[in-house]
Amino acid sequence: MNGRLEHELKLNNNVKKILNDMPQCVSDFYMSIQAVRSPNTCLNYVRKLHHFLDYIDVEDISEIDADDIARYLEHIKYVKDGNGEIKKSSVAYTKLVCCTLNRFFDFLYRRGDIERNPMDNVNRPIRKDSIKRVFLSMNDLNGILGAVKYSYMPKEWHSRDYAILYLFMVTGMRKTALSEINLSDLNFETHNLTIIDKRDKEQVYQLNDDSIRVLRDWILDRDKILYNMGIKEDALFISKNGKRMDPQTIYCMVVKYAEKGIGKHVSPHKLRAAFASLYYKETKDIVATKNAVGHADIQTTSIYTVEENNSRKEATEFMSKNLSSKI
Incomplete structure (x- = not known):
């Protein structure tokens, strides 16, 4: 079997397993995006919606408002890493969660299931993560x-x-x-x-x-x-x-x-x-x-592209050539 097809079928099966425990509207949302989004993107959306709805725990999704979403964003502000240590979530992760929720509620709004998209009243992160890129020789x-x-x-x-x-x-x-x-x-x-x-x-x-x-x-x-x-x-x-x-x-x-x-x-x-x-x-x-x-x-x-950061070392050597190091 084609490797890409095999991988996509596996991802699609994972999505279907998660959808079994979720409201019908989430399955409908998935069906609306699966033709235009990659299987991996769809899986990420469904996983994040599952985590969100499991935390909010409401019977009627139309009752979810901006305060509920803000409470959830505060909940995911800190996460545990692979070693069980608490660390701050990346801005990229929070942005992805906001993007997922916005697309989901926008789908429900356009379909007429809710009167407005609650994400319209949610403040979203605008800064970027500070990433330290390491040069590998x-x-x-x-x-x-x-x-x-x-x-x-x-x-x-x-x-x-x-x-x-x-x-x-x-x-x-x-x-x-x-x-x-x-x-x-x-x-x-x-x-x-x-x-x-x-x-x-x-x-x-x-x-x-x-x-x-x-x-x-x-x-x-x-x-x-x-x-x-x-x-x-x-x-x-x-x-x-x-x-x-x-x-x-x-x-x-x-x-x-x-x-x-x-x-x-x-x-x-x-x-x-x-x-x-x-x-x-x-x-x-x-x-x-x-x-x-x-x-x-x-x-x-x-x-x-990351280059070796020798600028400061070279600058120090250049300046020290003409400066006295003796007191």
Whole structure:
């Protein structure tokens, strides 16, 4: 099965499971957006509506007003991270919640279920998150790859993990697209790898000999694993049960090796940013970098490119040359 289709069907099934416990109007809202929004976006909307309605706990949705929404926004102001520690929610998360609620109540208003959209009277965040972008050097990337050698995974899985990390680093592709690759998407004669990226846009990567060798090493191990399991599977990257690896599993794998290799929290998205930053540092060509990373516009690419912050160090050295350091 096509990797993108398989992923979409899985997301759609997750949506339907959540909708079973929700009012009919939420299902109607989902049906109104599912043709124009991506399955992942629809899932995010439904999840946020489920959390909101579960917290508000009213029998009649038409009774929800701006005060209820403000109370909910205060409730989600602080969240627990993976370690159970309380931290402040990001502005981006709050904006996404407000966007979801606005679209939902606007749908109910246009359908005539409510007299007005309560979000019209809700103050929404306008500031942006302060994001500290970390520059990853080639040494950092090699350190992450090196961590695979010391993994406790059985040897036959080392080639898989190495191939995933290597492919992220040499292409800068997104984790969802990587998880959806099928063996048939690789053309070993032309060295082409064709993927379906965000917004169903086709991307074709031209791989070099080293990349092909890394992938071939894994494919040989992959074929042996599937043969011993008696399983047929189209996915290029499989889990221990012989099925396609999902994006979250790939995310956790990247984080694990980065922590072991360089002691930093590095996600697949940060590897994508590293790809853009290092390529731009080498070429100083923002257009070429935009095309390489697959962005629609240069402004997005400029956000991704992070350079080593040596300006202050250089300025200090420049000034100290002519200043006396003795009292």
